[in-house]
Amino acid sequence: MIELKNIIKTYRQKDRLVTALNGVSLQVGKGKIFGVIGASGAGKSTLIRCVNLLEKPTSGSVMVDGQDLLQLSASQLAQARRQIGMIFQHFNLLSSRTVFDNIALPLELSNTPKPEIKTRVLDLLTLVGLPEKQHDYPSSLSGGQKQRVAIARTLASNPKVLLCDEATSALDPETTGSILKLLKDINQRLNITILLITHEMNVVKSICDEVGVISNGQLIEQGTVADIFSHPKTELTQKFIASSLEIELPDDFKQRLSEASDSGKHPLIKLEISGRSTDVPVLSEIARVFGIDYNIVSARMEYAGGVKFGIMLIEVHSTGEQTKKVLTFFEDKFIKTQIIGYV
Numbered sequence: 001m002i003e004l005k006n007i008i009k010t011y012r013q014k015d016r017l018v019t020a021l022n023g024v025s026l027q028v029g030k031g032k033i034f035g036v037i038g039a040s041g042a043g044k045s046t047l048i049r050c051v052n053l054l055e056k057p058t059s060g061s062v063m064v065d066g067q068d069l070l071q072l073s074a075s076q077l078a079q080a081r082r083q084i085g086m087i088f089q090h091f092n093l094l095s096s097r098t099v100f101d102n103i104a105l106p107l108e109l110s111n112t113p114k115p116e117i118k119t120r121v122l123d124l125l126t127l128v129g130l131p132e133k134q135h136d137y138p139s140s141l142s143g144g145q146k147q148r149v150a151i152a153r154t155l156a157s158n159p160k161v162l163l164c165d166e167a168t169s170a171l172d173p174e175t176t177g178s179i180l181k182l183l184k185d186i187n188q189r190l191n192i193t194i195l196l197i198t199h200e201m202n203v204v205k206s207i208c209d210e211v212g213v214i215s216n217g218q219l220i221e222q223g224t225v226a227d228i229f230s231h232p233k234t235e236l237t238q239k240f241i242a243s244s245l246e247i248e249l250p251d252d253f254k255q256r257l258s259e260a261s262d263s264g265k266h267p268l269i270k271l272e273i274s275g276r277s278t279d280v281p282v283l284s285e286i287a288r289v290f291g292i293d294y295n296i297v298s299a300r301m302e303y304a305g306g307v308k309f310g311i312m313l314i315e316v317h318s319t320g321e322q323t324k325k326v327l328t329f330f331e332d333k334f335i336k337t338q339i340i341g342y343v
């Protein structure tokens with residue numbers, strides 16, 4: 001549905017050229033959700049804006065639903081853009097129009113008859129869960145409600161593709177969750193292809209089928225969410241994954257933690273479980289095979305793209321030689337280990 005080939009985009013900043021995108025290629029299949037994740041300034045906004053030619057690439061090609069957008073005339077491009085909806089971090093609603101009239105706007109612009117507009121807007125309001133807000137103005141809505149209106153407005157034109165430019169970045173975690181659920185629902189019910197950009201791995205984890213990691217204007221890694229979470233190749237990707245899995249060491253342990261394995265102290269081991277890790281009950285196995293007790297101090301396990309991954313901190317009641325054996329045992333099961341200290 002979307003195919004970008006070797007996109008280069010340079011901007012002139014005063015007397016120098018800045019390369020915002022440096023040879024980006026990606027494909028998004030029909031009905032898929034593709035997330036592009038990257039830090040600030042990596043080129044995410046430029047990338048998503050190149051898909052509907054809000055930014056014109058310096059070179060490369062942009063195909064959407066089989067059409068080469070850079071080859072279209074102005075009127076053909078306007079037509080093609082109707083198939084490409086977009087939602088933004090700050091919603092971009094018209095404050096002087098009611099919710100109903102905001103959603104009706106694209107239909108009015110395409111000369112849809114009034115009775116048809118009414119039915120369509122009411123259907124869309126139901127779809128996004130806001131039927132009772134039709135007469136309200138945007139200023140009286142919460143951030144999540146505003147984004148729902150923006151989603152309804154963009155769906156009014158029946159797009160095949162939806163571009164989401166940091167659509168949940170201005171929202172609290174709970175509202176983010178509900179908007180992501182709505183996007184997934186729209187994707188599944190209407191078979192709309194979604195390309196989104198974000199700086200949060202949680203967004204990718206919760207709704208994307210595929211993910212690309214962008215850094216300095218280049219896609220340094222891309223693949224299915226399951227693949228990327230199980231075999232992250234670059235340090236940046238590993239950092240993004242870890243950032244979605246932060247676990248805290250309880251204060252009591254922080255105070256008791258020492259760097260040396262003094263007598264009577266036990267190693268505190270961090271386990272990183274990824275899609276590559278063997279799915280066996282490793283903890284009961286170390287107890288059974290080595291006769292070693294353990295205590296789970298903190299743990300976070302999650303699923304993304306059908307793959308289980310997570311982080312666990314365990315206090316293992318082992319001595320020097322036993323500890324080495326336990327570490328080797330975990331590593332053999334493709335579980336990454338690190339001794340955080342001794343408690």
Ligand SMILES: Nc1ncnc2c1ncn2[C@@H]1O[C@H](COP(=O)(O)OP(=O)(O)OP(=O)(O)O)[C@@H](O)[C@H]1O
Binds near residue numbers: 039043044199
């Ligand atoms: N209109 C512009 N004119 C000049 N330089 C620009 C323009 N837009 C973006 N840039 C530059 O291109 C690079 C990529 O910017 P872009 O906004 O695409 O990154 P981003 O990943 O979306 O960042 P953020 O998450 O902070 O929005 C940056 O160095 C930025 O300064």
